[in-house]
Amino acid sequence: MEIGSTSLDKPGRNKDHVSVQIMNDDNYLATSIKQKMDIISLSHYVCRVPEELLKENQEMYYPSLVSVGPFHRGRVRGTDDLKWRYFNTLLSRKLPNSESVLDRCISALKHVERKARMFYRDTVELGSEEFVETLLVDGCFIIELFLECSFRSLRRSDDPVFSTDGTLSRLTCDLILLENQLPFMVLDQLFHLVPIPNQCNMSLIELALYFFRKLIPGYNSSIPPKKFGPEIHHLLDLIRLLYLPTSPQTRPTTAQNSMNHAMQLLRLGIKLKKADNEETPLNIKFSNGELKIPPLKIHSCTEILLRNLIAMELISHPKSCSKTVASYVVLMEQLIKTKRDVRLLHDKNILILDGYGREGEILMLFKKLSVGVDKNVNVEEFYYRGVCGEINGFQARKRRVLCEKMRYFYHRTHLGVVGFCLAVGFLVLVFTAVCISVLAYLLHHFH
Incomplete structure (x- = not known):
């Protein structure tokens, strides 16, 4: 970018023009700022589960049927064919344009590859092509799974996911594992690039909610997507948002972390x-x-x-x-x-x-x-x-009230008993005195 030009005009000499050229740094600055924004925005990483939680409970954190993302790539054998079949089914819905769709998907994922790698706290050891392929195949598998779950007409009659007892439940559990997640931005980008069937009028979030409906208490298909705000980090994060309290937290007068059963x-x-x-x-x-x-x-x-x-x-x-x-x-x-x-x-x-x-x-x-x-x-x-x-x-107040009532009752009852005893004693004395007087009178007159 030319920011200035100086002319040296002297008698008897030609005009010499000196131009000072400075490279335009705007693009570099914008890129640097965007990279920092990306780092800050990734406050929810896909992380490894702490060892203290893994102890004797690996089956609760590791996939049993389908691995998603780079952390468990290749761990579950025998299901890659299923993922590739779903991937092929999704992209082949727009023949003969499936190759152009594939090219656009790869290009879009390569554009966000760096940000997607940053999404995983641990270093992803996969090369660029392997990593992009993992995002593409796993992401398309999830989208096709959501579509077939929502629309029966899209399923094959021999699809093991829907025809074998317990398979869909295992798949559901695998897709909510922390280490088995894809960045939601990857799913969202792919969803807007791949061919979606005409009968589908649902957003990606609505499809995901329907798939996980058994995990969502009070599930309602009319839940509006705007409820979740502009950014969802991954599928587990989406479910977490549905569990979080919607009313303000009770302000502690006396902060305590225990109570009775x-x-x-x-x-x-x-x-x-x-x-x-x-x-x-x-x-x-x-x-x-x-x-x-x-x-x-x-x-x-x-x-x-x-x-x-x-x-x-x-x-x-x-x-x-x-x-x-x-x-x-x-x-x-x-x-x-x-x-x-x-x-x-x-x-x-x-x-x-x-x-x-x-x-x-x-x-x-x-x-x-x-x-x-x-x-x-x-x-x-x-x-x-x-x-x-x-x-x-509340319990302390109830105890105090109860103690006061008991004390009041005790004192009241205690004084009542004393008064009653005194009254009875007085009556006994009066009756005794009367009896003695009568006896004395009778004895005096008869003798």
Whole structure:
């Protein structure tokens, strides 16, 4: 960019023009700023699950049927054919333009490759072509899976995902694993490039919500996509947004992180009630002696889902991802200490056992989930510290009122007994005196 020109005019000499040229640095500055913005925006990485959570529980964090993304690439053998078949089905819907669609997809993914690599906290060892291929095939597989789940007419009759018992459930569990995620921006870009069937009038978010509908309490197909804001990090993050409380957090007057279990609360005069079905599972409130808890459906994916949501919270920066789900598990473990607690919450329709487990198994579920979690959630991070403070304060007030009543009753009863005894004694003395007087009178006159 030419920023100045100097002319030297002297008698008897030709005019010499000196031009100072400076390279345009605007593009470099814009690129640098954009790179920094990308780094800042990636506050939710796809990370490795901490070793303390993995211990003896790898099956809860590692895929059993289909691997997605670079972390577990090649771990599950025998399912690559399924992914490639779904990939081919999706791109072949627009023959003979499938090659041009493929080229556009590859070009778009190469454009965001650097940002996609940054999305994974651990270094991705794959080369450029392998990495882009992984994003492309896995992303198209997920989109086609969502489409076939929503529209039966798109399925093959011999598709093992929908014709074999338990396969779809296993796939659902695999797609909510923290280490088994693709950046949502990759899915979104591909969704706008690949051929979508004419009968599909749903957005990518709506398709995802329908696929995960059994994991979403109070699922409603009319949930508007705008509910989730402009940026979703990955599919597990999408589900987490549906679990988070929608009402303001109870402000703690006295911050506490513990309370009595369900049967004790009941004995102390606190009513346990099921909140409205529209409430998100973590919207637990206490008011006027009533603890309202939204229903939680217990099914085959519950433990895997909660474990991976907790892992996501524990490894994320506190300012970008609060420990709300971890706090929920700690609170529920405190509520459920005995089988009678499970029975009570089940009778109140707070715990819905969707053909999964008995009372003892549900009891053990929350015990297992809370192992090591409570140590990672201090009082300040505990989301329900205000609720616990209110419950404990209510119990303390109830105890004080009860003590006052007992003291009042005791004093009142004590004085009443004394008065009654005095009155009876007085009457006995009067009656005795009268009897003595009568006897004396009779003896005097008869003698």
